[in-house]
Amino acid sequence: MNENKFLKIFCLLAFVAFAAVSCWATAESLHLLLSTWPLIMCWVVTVGFFFIASWGTKLIVDSLNQKIYLEKRGLRLIGGVLILLVFWIACGIPTNTHTFFYRSVINDKVTNDISVTEGYLAQIKDNTVTETRIQLKCAEVKNKVDVKLGELKAEIENDANPGFGPKAKEILRDFAEILGVAKIEPLTYRGISVQDRQKLYDAYRSKIYILLESRQMNIIKEMTPPNKNHQKQADKDYKNLELVKKYIDEGTLDLNDADDIKTICDKLNAGYSTIRTYKQFVDFKDEKDEITYTSSNAITKVKRMISVFDVWEDFFNGEYKGHGFFFWVLISILVDVAAFIFFDIAFKKRED
Known part of the structure; x- marks a missing residue:
């Protein structure tokens, strides 16, 4: 008789200890989610939910215990399962896991x-x-100009067709498009000697670079925020x-x-x-x-x-791979199961 009494007292104290851990975790999770709620209100809700979940396990255990007389055994079993699904599976485990996991990774x-x-x-x-984009845009325009200058130089100095012909004029139209001007007027020139062609190219090069500088200034102005x-x-x-x-x-x-x-x-x-x-x-x-x-x-x-909801959503989406989330799920389950076992032993229904 004394041994049974001691066992009940021990199991009751153990239940309180494990229940306290579980209720703390659930209350913390609720308070994080509902920060406008006073913490004491979160505790009241949590303790109530945990006691109901514990009572659900007792209903299940008693309904399965064939050594005692029990009315409506099937209804008690169904009721206990439903209580566990609502108050433990849907509330207890998610919130407890959330608190344990939150504290391990929040920093x-x-x-x-x-x-x-x-x-x-x-x-x-x-x-x-913005500065980087401006520099890239200016460099892009300069690179295009340099490429076209190379084409112009090759066209002007072409010994097979020396001078400034249709191809060179086409290149000027390309320059106008690159530099954002309507047209680049051809320069007047005389002679087709090597020296004359070099002078012609240098003159075009100087003119193009002046227009390039103006184009880069416009780019800076266009891309710089007004305020x-x-x-x-x-x-x-x-x-x-x-x-x-x-x-x-x-x-x-x-x-x-x-x-x-x-x-x-x-x-x-x-x-x-x-x-x-x-x-x-x-x-x-x-x-x-x-x-x-x-x-x-x-x-x-x-x-x-x-948010307990967002954390679980991210978990199911694979967000927390390698973060030990499942470990905290297991800890949450074990803490609650231990509390339920001690509760069932402490309040086990026995034949008189």
């Missing part, structure tokens, strides 16, 4: 999200992409993220606190919004990043981590 997620976002904001605030609003906004968002990193390092912001992680998400959201607005000034690393930062309903990587 790396925040660091990565801030780093990548700052990189794109830096491109905007420093105007690096610096995008740089100012990007600089503001960049500095805010620098402060976020500083506060995280100092411990002022706690990545496991629902309110603090919301603050971090707000600063990241602002950066995402600026990048989306001024995406023409950004050179994205790959298509995936471009979609992530420019979609109309863009969600930051950190914000996805605080």
